Amino acid sequence: MEMEFVAKRCGVRFDPPSIVLVYEDGKTKKIRQRIMPVRNFSKYSDCSQAAERLKNNTRHRAYLRDVTSRQLERLHVVLRDRLLGRTLEQSLASLRLDPNQDLNKLSDEELARKKAQMDVLFERNRKCKDDPDFVYDLEVEFPEADDHETCSWDESEDGF
Amino acid sequence: MARGTSDISELDQEKYDTDEQVKIICLGDSAVGKSKLMERFLMDGYRPEQLSTYALTLYKYTTTIDGKAVLVDFWDTAGQERFQSMHPSYYYKAHACIMVFDVQRKITYKNLTNWYKELREYRPEIPCIVVANKIDADMKVTQRNFNFAKKQGLPLYYVSAADGTNVVKLFKDAIKLAMSYKKNSNNFMDEVMRELENFELEQKEESSDKEDGVPKEEKPSLP
Numbered sequence: 001m002e003m004e005f006v007a008k009r010c011g012v013r014f015d016p017p018s019i020v021l022v023y024e025d026g027k028t029k030k031i032r033q034r035i036m037p038v039r040n041f042s043k044y045s046d047c048s049q050a051a052e053r054l055k056n057n058t059r060h061r062a063y064l065r066d067v068t069s070r071q072l073e074r075l076h077v078v079l080r081d082r083l084l085g086r087t088l089e090q091s092l093a094s095l096r097l098d099p100n101q102d103l104n105k106l107s108d109e110e111l112a113r114k115k116a117q118m119d120v121l122f123e124r125n126r127k128c129k130d131d132p133d134f135v136y137d138l139e140v141e142f143p144e145a146d147d148h149e150t151c152s153w154d155e156s157e158d159g160f
Numbered sequence: 161m162a163r164g165t166s167d168i169s170e171l172d173q174e175k176y177d178t179d180e181q182v183k184i185i186c187l188g189d190s191a192v193g194k195s196k197l198m199e200r201f202l203m204d205g206y207r208p209e210q211l212s213t214y215a216l217t218l219y220k221y222t223t224t225i226d227g228k229a230v231l232v233d234f235w236d237t238a239g240q241e242r243f244q245s246m247h248p249s250y251y252y253k254a255h256a257c258i259m260v261f262d263v264q265r266k267i268t269y270k271n272l273t274n275w276y277k278e279l280r281e282y283r284p285e286i287p288c289i290v291v292a293n294k295i296d297a298d299m300k301v302t303q304r305n306f307n308f309a310k311k312q313g314l315p316l317y318y319v320s321a322a323d324g325t326n327v328v329k330l331f332k333d334a335i336k337l338a339m340s341y342k343k344n345s346n347n348f349m350d351e352v353m354r355e356l357e358n359f360e361l362e363q364k365e366e367s368s369d370k371e372d373g374v375p376k377e378e379k380p381s382l383p
Contacts, residue, residue, distance in 0.1 A: 115191050
C-alpha cells in the first residue's frame with residue numbers, strides 16, 4: 001500500500017506545547033506541516049504514555065505511522081523539560097550520549113534517558129532466543145596479535 | 161552512602177562458607193551492561209531478587225560441578241555504584257569478581273582503576289575477570305590492547321550482552337575460578353588449622369615436660 005503521508009521531519013513548538021510534523025502528502029506530493037497540540041500534559045506527565053496517546057490519536061495516527069514511539073517520546077521529553085525550566089540545550093544534551101560523561105553522577109531520571117538511548121543499539125544488535133541463528137553459548141576467540149594497536153585510552157599519564 | 165544500603169550487613173552471608181555456595185560479585189560503572197550480561201547468561205531461567213533496600217540485585221543460579229550441585233549467587237549493583245563505592249558487605253566473602261567496562265565509553269575504562277583498588281582493599285586474593293562489553297557496537301575494539309588488564313595480570317574477555325558473544329563462557333569461567341579459589345582457600349585454611357593443632361600439641365608436650373621437670377628443677381632454687 002502506498003503511504004498516504006510520508007513523514008519528513010518532526011519537532012516541537014513550546015507555546016502551546018505541540019509536536020510539529022513536516023510530511024509529504026502521498027497524493028499531491030506537496031510538503032505540508034501539521035501541528036499537533038499535546039493535551040493534558042504537565043511536568044509530571046509520563047512522556048512514554050503521552051507519546052503513545054498521540055500516536056494512537058484518531059486524528060493524528062495516519063500522519064504518525066512512520067514516526068517511531070521513541071522519537072515521539074523524545075519530543076515529549078523536550079516539551080516536559082521546558083515545563084521544568086530546562087533550556088533546549090540542556091534537554092538535548094541529556095538525550096545525547098557523550099562518551100566522556102560520567103554517568104555515575106546522574107540522577108535516576110537522567111540515567112534512565114541515557115540507558116534508553118543505549119538500548120536502541122542493544123535492541124538493534126540483539127540476538128534473541130527465537131532467532132534462527134541464535135547460539136546460547138557463543139564463543140568467539142579474539143587472538144592477541146603482536147600488531148594489536150595500543151588502545152589510545154591507555155595513552156595518558158593517569159597511572160594506566 | 162544512602163541510609164538504606166547500610167542495612168546490607170544484615171544479610172546472612174555465613175552460607176557462603178559452605179562447600180556448595182558460591183558468591184560472585186559484579187563491579188563497574190553505571191550503564192556498562194552488568195545486568196544485561198546477567199540476563200543474557202541466565203536467559204529465561206533468571207529470577208532476580210531485588211533487594212532495593214540494599215541497592216542490590218541477587219541472581220541465583222544452580223549448576224553441577226564434579227557431580228555436585230552448586231548454588232551460585234551473582235551479586236549485581238542496583239544503583240549503588242553511583243556512590244562510586246560499594247558497601248563493604250558487597251565484597252564480604254566473595255569468591256570471584258566480574259569487572260565490566262563499556263568499550264564505547266572511555267571513562268568506564270578509566271574508572272576500573274578505582275573499582276579494582278576498592279576490590280583489593282576488601283578481597284586481596286579473589287580471582288577477577290575484566291570484561292570489555294558492547295563489542296557489537298564496534299568490533300574493531302577487539303583488535304586493541306587494553307593495558308589495564310595486562311598490567312594487573314587479569315584475564316580480559318571481549319563480550320556482547322546483545323549478540324551473546326562470550327557471555328556464557330565468561331560466567332562459566334567465573335564460576336570455575338570462584339570454585340577453585342574457594343577450594344584452595346579452604347585448603348589453605350585447613351593447613352592453617354593443622355599448623356595450629358600441631359602448635360597446640362607441641363605446646364602441650366612442652367608444658368607437660370615442664371610439669372614433670374618443674375618440681376625437680378625448681379626445688380634446688382627455692383630459698
